């Protein structure tokens with residue numbers, strides 16, 4: 325009898341016993357991969373202290389099995405300790421696929437463990453599917469975002485991938501589902517003295533409307549320029565929306581921080597309306613906004629690729645267009 329294929333794993337991210345939304349998004353995708361021959365079943369792996377109560381929620385979210393490692397040494401995320409435990413679990417259970425979040429924590433953990441296991445890891449995937457040979461196809465933007473590349477890892481296992489929050493839709497909870505809970509010990513940490521120790525976790529609540537919750541997103545790119553950038557901020561405020569940006573606008577320091585970046589290495593947004601100014605439309609950016617309701621773009625170049633994903637396009641100079649648009653909106657509001 326042949327060996328049973330390995331499972332599709334999702335490494336669940338949690339802070340203080342609160343699971344990250346992305347873990348549920350990944351569980352949904354993991355179920356799809358398992359159903360298409362990617363693995364025998366969908367499993368969630370959770371490490372921490374006081375996380376046992378999450379098993380039920382993870383089963384309702386799509387896990388057939390939940391591996392739980394509860395230990396006081398795992399209370400706060402520390403790369404060394406978490407990586408040791410995850411490596412131990414993977415070697416013991418030999419999953420076929422391991423999915424992590426492309427958050428700071430997931431990116432670091434997946435890279436450490438993949439290197440130790442000498443297996444492949446595709447980071448910031450924008451899609452995942454199983455090909456006709458049963459291998460995981462990991463889709464990532466490549467060559468400056470102009471194309472989407474398929475990455476395969478045929479020669480080693482597990483196949484590891486990280487995905488940003490918001491790329492996949494979170495499935496509906498199904499409280500009728502049943503699953504198996506497997507408790508594991510963190511014995512691999514016995515006698516291990518970590519050179520790193522997390523002292524405490526400070527959670528900073530965002531002071532502005534988060535991009536992913538806004539119904540209107542105004543986004544700015546390289547074409548806007550430093551002088552016209554304040555108009556974008558005013559426009560986002562007038563429309564009660566949030567302000568996003570492309571990588572160059574962030575690197576120039578026009579945008580306020582990494583939290584505003586939209587795209588492959590930033591956030592994925594699905595607002596009712598997305599209005600982009602001076603954005604060319606590389607895949608790196610488009611993967612983060614293409615599922616928005618109405619997409620409007622303003623660009624001086626009629627051939628800009630962004631117009632291919634736009635419902636409405638305006639060929640205009642954003643620097644001139646923005647103040648005029650603001651004036652009209654304020655007029656309309658009677659200001």
Ligand SMILES: Cc1cc2nc3c(=O)[nH]c(=O)nc-3n(C[C@H](O)[C@H](O)[C@H](O)COP(=O)(O)OP(=O)(O)OC[C@H]3O[C@@H](n4cnc5c(N)ncnc54)[C@H](O)[C@@H]3O)c2cc1C
Nearest residue numbers: 469545546547570571587588589590602603604608624642
């Ligand atoms: C690994 C990797 C990950 C990346 N991740 C991301 C990501 O998450 N998000 C992201 O955005 N980028 C990302 N990038 C960068 C990405 O490849 C592009 O370089 C970037 O999206 C381009 O930004 P842009 O459209 O603002 O600038 P450009 O590509 O330079 O386009 C500027 C556009 O503005 C137009 N324009 C110029 N002047 C005006 C004007 N006065 N009025 C109106 N239009 C004007 C031009 O016609 C042009 O279309 C990543 C790159 C790599 C390598």
